[in-house]
Amino acid sequence: MTAPASPPAPIRLLLVDDHPVMRAGMANVLAMDSGFEVVAQADDGESALVLWRQHRPDVTLLDISMGGIDGIDTMRRLRQDHPAARVLILTSSDANEDVRLALKAGACGYVTKNIRASELGDSIRTIHAGGRILSEELKRKLTEDDGSRHLTPREMEVLGLVRQGFTNDEIGRLLGISERTARAHMGTILEKLNASDRAAAVARGFETGILKA
Amino acid sequence: MTAPASPPAPIRLLLVDDHPVMRAGMANVLAMDSGFEVVAQADDGESALVLWRQHRPDVTLLDISMGGIDGIDTMRRLRQDHPAARVLILTSSDANEDVRLALKAGACGYVTKNIRASELGDSIRTIHAGGRILSEELKRKLTEDDGSRHLTPREMEVLGLVRQGFTNDEIGRLLGISERTARAHMGTILEKLNASDRAAAVARGFETGILKA
DNA sequence: CGTTCCATTGGCGGATCCGCCAATAGACTT
DNA sequence: AAGTCTATTGGCGGATCCGCCAATGGAACG
8 A cells, every 4th residue: 555655755944044155055955955945044033933934844944143033032932832843953153051042942953053064964854853963062061061050040130240340339239139149149150150250250151152242 | 359258267266164064055156156166165274275275266265263273363374375365254253353353464355144145256256356345334343443452462361361260469470470560451451441340351352352262 | 848049138357459640661663 | 763552560548359157038849
């Protein structure tokens, strides 16, 4: 009763990246493989959401750093409305925080842009088959320093103000708390980021990706 | 006596980018235009230099952030040996410092990766014709805050140590100068970066691109 | 209901920071 | 040769930081 070997339906893809040339590269690389079909492309998060609903792609390739809403937020919104959506993050950032947030927000995989073309295809197939993709290197980075890190929302607020040069006293007033409390937050921030002073804390923030330029 | 309209020789290109998919995109986009011929591709600075000597491309498209030696250093080395080499920086960074250093190191142009495919071709032609390329936006960014900025080598050393959490006293010892001198450098750093304390100075460093994650 | 995490606040004290004053010497530019 | 930039150092003092002590209330999780 088996039908004569008909080619399997291609995996339908949505590409999201704010670099036109990069999208052309993806489309080109994927076009060499008849197993894929690019059904739409977007260069920002908003249109990505619209296009997703229109085309219902099997897998979405999503960049993180984009103008407007970033890739993480885009994915959060997408998966809120469509929890079954399968997303592969394809970005140049290997910052810990980006990986962590992406996976937490429901990414099925995370690969960096220095991936080889052939591996990209494999990754997409894995994702489509219900698997997950995360390089050994990123796994290692995640586990090795995930111990105490990741600041609370309040601590992030404080760090954001520290970055702008506010004193503990000013931070207290800006957040409606006492200077003493701001200092307490500062203490835990220093400990969590393994920094010896606020300057080092800011640096660690940028290094880990919890602060963005 | 004019020869029958023969097509002009294509502009010979070398592509340098550590993202294979991105290179595929560039090659693909440029292949649509018969005026270009990609003669070689490199994914790091070392091989870029080798390939340049082998192929003597008319124009080199160069990314800045790469593993190994970065694009700026690659260009410095290239132009030291071959001052006539024409290079167009094609990168995702729009950090002030990257633009400034690239132009200083002899780039004929600087465009960001969110450029449209058609504009990319135009830019390359301009470069090849001996012109220079720099978007209005980047020009503006350069002039607007180039006033006091750009730290001296010594100040960069100090900022690098501040970033690691060293005190003025420690910095003095590490650099073989007095604590007082370290503090003086700190003072000028704060002034130049328009920062109110060392934490803000570090932040400004990352924002402007003089510090890298 | 107990545990854990988060946010909050207090006091004390030594270490560190940053601003303002001023000065010298070498290198580089014009 | 004059002027500019860079690196260097000194003193003084108030502002700020950070560590160590301890404690309370609420929310979340099991």
